[in-house]
Amino acid sequence: MTQYLLSVVTPSAGAEPPSPEQLEAIMARVGQLQTDMRTAGVWVFSGGLEAPSTATVLRPSGDEVLLADGPFAEGKEYLGGFTVVDVPDLDAALDWGRRTVAAIGLPIEVRPFSW
């Protein structure tokens, strides 16, 4: 079995954020998908992240660690949330990825863990 990270590729700007009703529907579908993943025995962990503006970056600097406000990179997209699944191969991971796309309506990056 291999673990895969399913990342939710969330647009930073330009795209209209979902309305409260839409968000509720999305969360209901995500909840159902997570139940399905648990039932199938593939779910490891998942979570949604706060906006990148809430991030703090820690950088090594000699013996010290410096703090910086904001995300490590400003991009057109950011990591909005993720799920880790444990499945036999990429085809199985892609199947769960497809279902995640259907639930959230955003692009999903599927990437294997190396350890």
Place this chain on the structure above:
Amino acid sequence: MSPLEEVFREVHGRAVAVLARQLGDLDLAEEAVAEAYAAAAATWPDRGVPPSPAGWVITTARNRAVDRLRREAVGAAKLAEGARLAGEPEVVEVGAVRDDQLRLLFTCCHPALALQARVALTLRLVGGLTTAEIARAFLVPEPTMAARITRAKHKIARARIPYRVPEDADLPQRLASVLAVVHLVGTEAHSPATGDAGVRDDLLADAVRLARLLVELVPDEPETRGLLALLLLTAARRPARVDDGGLVPLDRQDRTRWDRALVAEGQALVRACLRVGRPGPYQVQAAIAAVHADAPTWAATDWSQVVALYDQLPPTPVVLLNRAVAVAELDSPSVGLALVDRLELDASPVLHAVRADLLRRLGRVEEARAAYDAALARTRNTAEQADLRRRRAALPGGPPG
């Protein structure tokens, strides 16, 4: 190609396919097959080619892989793997080999790989071409092609792209990806985007070989036959397609030079597809090629049939351009031109060449000259450029270009 190289290319896909399953590792399979070739090159010239070259290569490669696993064994798991492999049956059944070849094809053409990577991997692993040959075929430096193949194999291993035939539900979509790869090899062979060759004969032969393999492996899918028919009917025009280093477009080809055997085989496949009655884009394109092959001349072509067939294809800009050419013949050049001018395909040299020809026939010579120039500026293939210059120089009045 030497006779030995020809045998290697012939058995390569089968040998790698069987060993990749047995070894569970594409790289190891390829290396073992390469070692078997080296052994063959050392012994076959003296002792002669064995009755079953593929069987010999597979057995030898497997023995080498077992030796290597034992040599490099650092743990019980690898030793056990070596022992298990040593116990694999010597003779591999024909049906099992077909399954292995299908697995290899579907793995090489997995949609999680970029199209270019799929093409390179398929030619390398299934087609048995060397990296240098593939690099030459697609006019990229050999290190670039080697990196592309290495990266794709790395992704297959690390992301665990499975080595298996897709389930029935996924099969149509996955087969479409395989067909697209073989079609792209054929297109690049017949109409190279760059370089000085009008047609790349080796690559065209490779595309036909891959399409034949697909028909053998997936006989129930009419699109595989459609693709083979399309490639055969395209290859049949080869003897008439290049003249004095310039490309000769279909309308001016000497059809007596077409390969009648390939035409006959392609047309028989098209008829067989029609009987099945499950049309698809490759079958329709093959049917169009078959209508052309039926016509003794460009003028005598059944254009209403051609237009009706184009109407069955998804209306991509390229399809609409070819349809406009047929409409120009069926109806008039001005009707065809009106259709061409609606297309957003400015980057295509073919669009400007078609416009130029239609403008010439309408007597709009200066506009035709400008359109030939636009076409010339958009192609990097020197054989195509030579043809365009010939056509521009043939325009009435004005200095030759």
